[in-house]
Structure formats: structure tokens, C-alpha cells
Amino acid sequence: RSGFAALIGRPNVGKSTLLNALTGEKIAIVSPKPQTTRNRILGVVTRPEGQVAFIDTPGIHQAKGELNRYMVEVALQAAEEVDLVLFLIEPPASEKPEVSPGNRAILDRLQKIGKPTFLVINKIDSVPKAQLLPLIDLYRQEFPFAEVVPISAREKDGVERLFHTVLGHL
Ligand code: GDP
Ligand code: MG
Numbered sequence: 001r002s003g004f005a006a007l008i009g010r011p012n013v014g015k016s017t018l019l020n021a022l023t024g025e026k027i028a029i030v031s032p033k034p035q036t037t038r039n040r041i042l043g044v045v046t047r048p049e050g051q052v053a054f055i056d057t058p059g060i061h062q063a064k065g066e067l068n069r070y071m072v073e074v075a076l077q078a079a080e081e082v083d084l085v086l087f088l089i090e091p092p093a094s095e096k097p098e099v100s101p102g103n104r105a106i107l108d109r110l111q112k113i114g115k116p117t118f119l120v121i122n123k124i125d126s127v128p129k130a131q132l133l134p135l136i137d138l139y140r141q142e143f144p145f146a147e148v149v150p151i152s153a154r155e156k157d158g159v160e161r162l163f164h165t166v167l168g169h170l
Pocket of ligand 2: 015028030057058
């Protein structure tokens with residue numbers, strides 16, 4: 001099995017951290033500063049069971065200004081070209097589950113692109129587990145996700161499982 005998967009999501013959700021966790025290398029710059037990733041970065045993971053090329057993209061956000069608009073297009077272009085989209089979110093700061101307007105806007109664009117899409121909930125180390133189920137339910141009402149995978153890219157929790165789930169869809 002082999003194929004391409006794009007990491008798509010708002011700035012700072014942990015796309016670059018996930019790429020580094022998947023590849024075991026520091027190929028993408030991780031920063032608390034949004035918009036550190038301006039172009040796409042490719043990381044290839046090769047295992048006996050298969051090979052996946054992951055594409056890290058700039059965060060998608062309200063496009064103000066030339067550079068921002070360019071970065072959003074870079075991200076969506078990547079979604080067009082891959083076999084699978086990994087849509088990353090982080091749990092909302094408030095306990096109440098919600099789909100933020102920014103995330104809804106990305107989901108609208110992804111819906112039009114029409115690629116099989118995973119909901120990857122990152123940073124699960126930062127919230128109580130009980131908060132995840134209502135959040136997953138809410139997102140599932142918005143979009144027909146192929147899979148929902150909770151992870152902590154920083155703690156490398158769930159990353160191996162994510163890789164194998166991706167392989168299962170290629
Ligand atoms: P990107 O903009 O989506 O590429 O996000 P980055 O990978 O640059 O990460 C943004 C910030 O979130 C950094 O400060 C990371 O250390 C932090 N971060 C990434 N993954 C996790 C995680 O699993 N848990 C926690 N608590 N923080 C994380
Ligand atoms: Mg990044």
C-alpha cells in the first residue's frame with residue numbers, strides 16, 4: 001500500500017508537530033507563532049506494511065493580504081492532489097464542544113474537494129477525555145469523515161495508530 005495524505009487545518013493545531021512525529025525527524029518547523037509553514041513540506045514514512053507521503057501545509061485562516069491568500073491556496077491545492085486529507089483540529093479552549101467558524105469554513109472547502117477525510121483531534125493531552133466524545137459527535141454532524149482519530153502529536157500518542165489507519169484507506 002502507498003499514497004499521499006495532506007495535513008490540513010487552522011494555524012497552530014499541530015500539523016508540523018504531527019509530520020515530525022510521523023517521520024521521526026524535525027523536517028517541519030514547529031512554532032507557537034502561527035504561519036511558520038509557508039509552503040508545503042513533504043515527509044515520507046516507509047514501513048514494511050506500506051509507504052505514505054505526508055504533505056504539511058500552511059494553516060488555513062481568514063485570508064487577509066497577498067501572502068495569506070497564497071498560503072490558503074497552497075493548502076487547498078495540496079488537498080486536491082492527495083488520496084486522503086487529514087483535517088486537524090485542537091479541542092476548543094472552552095469545555096463546550098463547538099465547531100469554530102474557521103474550522104467550518106475549511107470543512108466547506110474540503111466538502112467541495114470531496115476527498116476521503118479523517119478528523120484528527122490533536123492535543124488530547126491538554127483536555128479531559130470526557131470532552132472528546134461530544135466534540136466528535138458535533139463534527140460528525142458537519143462532515144462525513146472517513147475516520148476520527150484522537151492523537152497527541154507532541155506525546156506521540158495515537159500517531160502509530162493514525163499511520164496504520166491511513167494505510168488502511170490506501
Ligand atoms: P501548525 O501551525 O499546525 O504546524 O502547528 P505546530 O506544529 O507548529 O504547533 C503549534 C503549537 O502547538 C506548538 O507550540 C506545539 O508545541 C503545540 N503542539 C503541537 N502538538 C501538540 C500536542 O499534541 N499537545 C500539545 N499540548 N501541544 C501541541
Ligand atoms: Mg506548521
